[in-house]
Amino acid sequence: MDWLERMNRAMDYIESNLAGEIELSEVAQRACCSSHQFQRMFSFITNVTLAEYIRRRKLTLAALEIQNSEAARVIDIAIKYGYESPVSFARAFQSLHGVTPARARQDGIALKAYPRLSFLITIKGVDAMNYRIETKESFEVFGMERVFRSDDGGDAPNTPAQFWQQCHANGEVERLAANAGDLPRFVSQDAYKVHGICSYKNTGNDTFPYMLFAFKSETSNVNGYSTITIPAQTWAIFPSEPIARDALGETIETLYRRFYAEWLPTSGYEQVDEMELQVCGERAGLHTVELWFAIRKI
Template sequence: MEWLERMNRAIDYIETNLTTEIKLEEAARMACCSSYQFQRMFSFITDVTLAEYIRRRRLTLAALELHNGSAAKVIDVAMKYGYESPVSFARAFQALHGITPSMARQEGIALKAYPRLSFLITIKGVEAMNYRIETKDRFEVFGIEGVFRVDGSGEEPQTPAKLWEKSHANGDVKRLEECAGELPSFVSKNLYGVHAVCSYKKTEPDTFPYMLFAFKGKGSNTDGYKTTIIPAHTWAIFPSEPHTWDQFGETIDTLYRRFYTEWLPTAGYEQVEGLELELYGTKDSLNYIELWFAVRKV
């Protein structure tokens, strides 16, 4: 329940500041997590980015203000809801509502409304969720690191998915796997040599680190790679069902979504700094994923 209260406090802050500057780090502070973690959770839970939610809410309120007989000029309404010019406001308004801002004043005109979000526990069904809780000592990993902006902007590669794509294409994944050495005893022997870790260190606001990694152990060759220590943690581990490569995107998204929407709100744990591992392997001659979330009891 505490997790839900935190998320709703963050939404309260956003709603209160729709006509002023919204500081994402402040919303994240109310949710007791990093800005990146908050935006990531929000997207998985709602199927819309936080930036898009804020945009829709502002344009909903702007349309109501214009439609309900406000004498304010369109440019004043635009400025009130964060748009620097009537042109950019009109473009965004028409993209959402299908009409121009001036047309919104007409009686009987059709508008779209996106209501305020509230986070609640709902009964979604009886499908079992497989997981296990394990405590691990610190271990080291090494690999190819990228630091990405939450909104996906910046120089290529702009996202972890593009880092994977680039690293497969240029042979970096294969070379890293050749340098991996033996897998540690605390993971399944059915794993591949290369995996991924997210949010393992502090970076600039609204950015996050992501590394394609191999476990450092006997026989590893770390020359030329970034090395980092993963501290001792308790981990909530969620395994996938075996799947084909064309099912990979849906499989990993479902694991993340169920963790955030079904397990985390009711389990009595909270995530630690957004730290996550994505471990890849094979099972029953198909692909297999384990998501590891660093957690602690609340």
């Protein structure tokens, strides 16, 4: 089953269960990935979160039922689409459509409709993507790790970006850099000492691990840090052009979006265990980033 078919099977499940319970684990299973990975792919490709897409689809169908069925009570429609009270339903309905459910039955009232999404291959003819595929032997990394929830909930920091900010503020990034030692030969010597790695082990369907790491070498001091072994893998590596620091976040997001939306669907590869690295560096006084995705032939 190819990437497009898997993604559309997941969308079929969502569409069939809008008036019932949508299990994110089931959505992910149909896409052959974890719940966390599916939500990330979905948001990068569509520019909307999965939760927001589901909310819009539910309220689109609810509006159609309100308009087309005079006999149906608003409270029954609200419960059908997962709202526990008419107040919460009315608030969500007005936020999306701009009118209350009661006014939606009036002639001439304008409402919004969000159609069902399907994934297709689109020939865009946009800028070429720079990437390379490299097979690397097993290596070790060490650093500070946290487990995050896919919905960005839980105790602060709630996201990897906030984790980075916290570790910069308390000096942990600088301390890790001082303990990093020499860079291994398979890493660009323009690279910094500290980087990020995501989804390198299983922590549950609705969570994912993230580590601020340094590559382990003979000169590294790993005392007090978590150490993990990255098995031999084939990597698809997507480098950025040199950029200013304030453009780093937007550049990383663009690389992710193009990997998921443009490269992966047509490459003949699939991601392995969702493992990925963010390897940062500096060139000519500007910042660079490489995204490493573990892949294998389909």
